[in-house]
Amino acid sequence: MKPKFKPILISLVVVSVISYLIYTGIRDTMTYFLTVSEVLAQPSENQDQTLRVGGNVSPGSVQWDPKNLRLLFTIQDEKASIAVDYEGVVPDSFKPGGEIIVEGTYTGDGKFKATTIMPKCASKYV
């Protein structure tokens, strides 16, 4: 029985280590994915948290300063809206009215400082 037992033991160790890595990996890097209304529903809890927020870019809200690569816009869902402040290269697929996911920090008072913006491109590729 002994020779059969050892590989199982080692496998168990490998599996446990990997499970532990996954567990701590999720614990340390997880980001809540919320809608605009959900962010505003619990402003104090979400304050200064790293979040992902999904919504639509409000048409007419976009201000683009190409010299400083600063983009200001609001994202909204049916009920609420948040002002987003982003600095960086704007992805080609960004457009007013389009769906977008922003990642960054909720700084309170309906304001969001985004580090990444991920417009859902109207990609026609399957």
Add this chain to the structure above:
Amino acid sequence: MSEIGLYSILIAMFLAAYSSFTAVVGIKKRRGEMIASAENAAVAVFGLLSLASVALIYALVTRDFQIEYVAKYTSRSLSTVYTLAAFYAGQKGSLLFWGWLLSLYTAIVIFQNRRKNRKLLPWVLAVMMAIDFFFVVLMVFVTNPFERLPYMPLDGQGLNPMLQNPGMIFHPPTLFLGYVGFTVPFAFALAALITGQLGDDWIKTTRKWTIISWLFLTAGNLLGMEWAYVELGWGGYWAWDPVENASFMPWIVGTAYLHSVMIQEKRDMLKVWNMVLILLTFLLTIFGTFITRSGLIASVHSFGESSLGWMFLAFLVVTLIISVGLLIYRLPDLRSKNQLDSLLSRESSFLYNNLLFVGIAFAVFWGTLFPIISEAARGVKITVGPPFYNAVITPIALTLLFLMGVCPLIAWRKTTLKNFGKKILFPTVVSAAGAALLYVLQIRSLLVLITLALCIFVSINLFLEFFNGMRTRHTLLQEGYLRALWNLVARNKRRYGGHIVHFGVVLLFMAMSGTAFNTEKQITVNKGESFKIKQYLLKYEGLSEYPTAGKERTVATLTVFNDNHKVGVLSPEKALFRGQENPTTEVAIHMTLKEDLYVILAGYGKDWATFKVLVNPLVVWLWIGGGIMALGTVIVMLPDRRKRKQSISKDTRAEAI
């Protein structure tokens, strides 16, 4: 012409069902002519789907905009190459492409097995045709590529500009060739389970299919990375997006399978495990298709949410139940006679590498599905991004890299610790010295030092494999060194081809370690002004406009100096394709073996322009490493010279350690 396509897929649907059904009845009733009829029907399915493909391509090329698919993915100004690529650019076309490839593979399998595997073949045929039936049913009832619009549009909507890149010509077909290819070993595995012919016949027969599919999947993923790198314009090549994960998971499990089948061939072990891996690889290709087409998981690539995804889920569940059911039914017959003799043996090292490969696949699976899992379990959506994958996968991947170096040092069955210690000493000392040297050269990231030390470690062991084998041949058989090296590889293609693939992998690791030193800068300059990033000096010369038939290009010109030597001109641009609202950014890259200088035109005005500039070290080694992996894989697949094999392999086994 489009009617021909429509009727072709309709008839193909009936014939695929007929072929699958008749093959099963034929083998149950032992009626050879029924099996022959099933084979003919399968070949006819291939003919019909070829015809349908030609019909769709004809419609695309002749701009038959009344066909909805043509109107949606092409326009009058679209160039011929991308018009042809539009065949698989959309959901409907890509399904036809998939179904057609599968029918082509089925026809090849039938041809290859005219005189062998006659017990397995009807079941293989039944499985493959049942899968193809599923795809054709989708085409007929859900997403018909030949669907007509009630009116004739004047022009089509055109192909998404991001897809108008050479990547579009190579990446999707390569990936599809790999994806669909894994159906063949899967079908053979199921046939083996059904018939109870559980020896390694099915593995040997499908060995080349597996390797070719793996090669295409590898190439497809790398081409996708290259495409993302040059087209998406964020400076990276991999973002752990669900869509990327969808093609990464079958690749990594397929890689595990490639390794573990060797244990079954050599030692008749791990039979259940191999079954699980190949079933899993196929299921993951379907799973990948499901998550990318259901819109279930938020992805940067929007994949047009559709009911199609759920049909793939249903298909996935049915296939899963059948696979698991058969596996459990045959479990007693899959018991292996042999056991692991030692924890320090070639077999065990393969077992560990398999656990690690599957571990990576599981981590990616869990990370990809976590938003859904957390929502179901706790009512909140939690996402994980690149930091999660980096934290989990880096240590596992580095352990794999280590195993890759250690494996050639360990003999089959058993190695003594003393013997192993003797062999590992030299490479360890050299790689430690290498790491120390890199430290002196100002490379201070621990992770990078470990990675590069392991790269050196593996490279030395691979080099010694070639070197020792060559020297032994030289001494024993009196061959010249080059001749000896040639013969060594030519007569052990699997082994040394594998080593070459591994060396390509080492280069991939090296390239990826370069990301730790990426530098970036964002700057606005006036015409005539210069700016520096690292040792590069870039002078902004101005903007030019180039209106062409298909698009309006705005091109910035920068003269690039490297340590005061002019090295060239970079022209990043923004192009506005006709019929599109948003401009498309085209980056400019100055590529060297040491690093890429990557320039994005982020914004511009009358006399000024804003650039994002990155210096990405070692990126080119990804493409070189990929090329070497492909070369090694091809060597593995080259046919053996049968006659002399026996005697030679005997003495090489004795000599090559």
